[in-house]
Amino acid sequence: MSAVQHRAQVPLDEAGRRLDQALAAMFPQYSRSRLSSWVREGAVTVDGAVVAPKQRLQGGEWVQIDARLEDEVPLAPQAIALDIRHEDDDLLVLNKPAGLVVHPGAGNADGTLQNALLHHYARLAELPRAGIVHRLDKDTSGLMVVAKTLPAHTALVAMLSRHDVQRQYAAVVRGALVAGGTVDAPLGRHPVDRLRQAVRNEDTGKRAVTHYRLRERYRAHSLIQCNLETGRTHQIRVHMAHVQHPLVGDPLYGGHLHLPKGASEHLVETLRGFRRQALHAERLAFVHPIREVEMAFEADAPEDMQNLIAALREDAAQA
Known part of the structure; x- marks a missing residue:
């Protein structure tokens, strides 16, 4: 058991939302049930006062x-290979492969990134969710930062809440x-579908902004x-589908398979065989929460996405 102390200002885009809903957005490292129980226990105050969830x-x-x-x-450490790009006393940065679930949940009791991190560094068991402060979908690959100490964890969560962590993605749409x-x-x-997110109005949705630039x-x-504000x-998956350019291979938002007229057999085979969203977190930038260096x-x-891009380039060159 360890002490948990956080102090944060409610973002203006949370105006009108319930306390329990705002807390879930502000402190995603904790479960909704845990946050709600802390509110009911009086462990959460708003401007110094105890209030209802x-x-x-x-x-x-x-x-x-x-x-x-x-x-x-209780989670068991598991020897799952990690592609660690940086590690120091306070944090580590890793490149998550597609197919690896970040947190245990329904249908994924183990074999997750969290299990792998506990095997890599046992003291992560002392931190919420083994130091994981943000996530990538199971079939999205790319860079993630993980805290190794409570001070780093607290600081990184605050930085993410303030949008001070720059995240850049590559996607094929x-x-x-x-x-x-x-x-x-x-x-x-x-x-209706609890597995999906959707564009909503300002009363039922939270502000979301995605900037995208054409590369090829x-x-x-x-x-x-794609750069996230x-x-x-x-977010990227729903936003790009919203503007009628869904991600290739996206099982939730991608719609039907689209084959260019006259596509080569190689391109048809590649598109049909790409069964995950074509999304990769390619760049991560932030100021170190303890050392204060950029x-x-x-x-x-990864190889499957590079092969997809190569097949599309080949098809375009032959047109």
């Missing part, structure tokens, strides 16, 4: 958490774009760069 916020209030942390679920753009559309849980245009697809669940990391897209 359903209390509506105006934005700008100061939230204080003073609680005790017990392990929610359907459609031949002529230029980049910005998608500014609130996101929230889909009203093919006959019926494009390679783009916010970091909502499935850090930046880059990771090339």
Whole structure:
């Protein structure tokens, strides 16, 4: 059991939301049930006062958490290979492969990144979610930062909340774009399908902004760069589908398979065989939370995505 202390200001874009909902967004390293129990126990105050979980916020209030942390679920360390790009006493940066689940959950009790991290560094068991402060979807590859100490953990969570961590992605989308753009559309849980996110109105969704830039245009697809101004669940996937350019291979938002007219057998085989969203977190930049030095990391897209891009380039060159 360890002490948990956080103090943070409620972002203005959380105005009108319930305290328990805002806490889940502000402190994603803790489960909703744990946060709600702390509120009910009086371990959470808003501007110095104990309030109910359903209390509506105006934005700008100061939230204080003073609680005790017990392990929610005992997790076993597992010897799963990690591609670590940097490690020091306070944090590590790794390149997550596609197919690796970040947190244990329904249908994924083990074999996750969290299990792998506990095997790599046993003291991560003392931190919430083994030091994981943000996540990537199971089938999204790329760079993640993980805290190794409580001070680093607290600082990184605050930096992510302030959008002080720069995250850049590469994606292959359907459609031949002529230029980049910005998608500014609130996101929230889909009203019917609980596995999906959806563009919602300002009352039911949270502000979400994605900037995208065209890198390469093919006959019926494009390679783009995406930079997040916010970091909502499935943000790039939902936003690009919203502007009618869904990610290739996306099982939730991608729609039907699109084959360019006259596509070569190689391209048809490649597109049909690409069964995950074509999304890779290629760059991560931030100021070290303890040493206060600027850090930046880059990771090339994995082989399957590089093969997809190569097949699209070959098809475009032969057109």
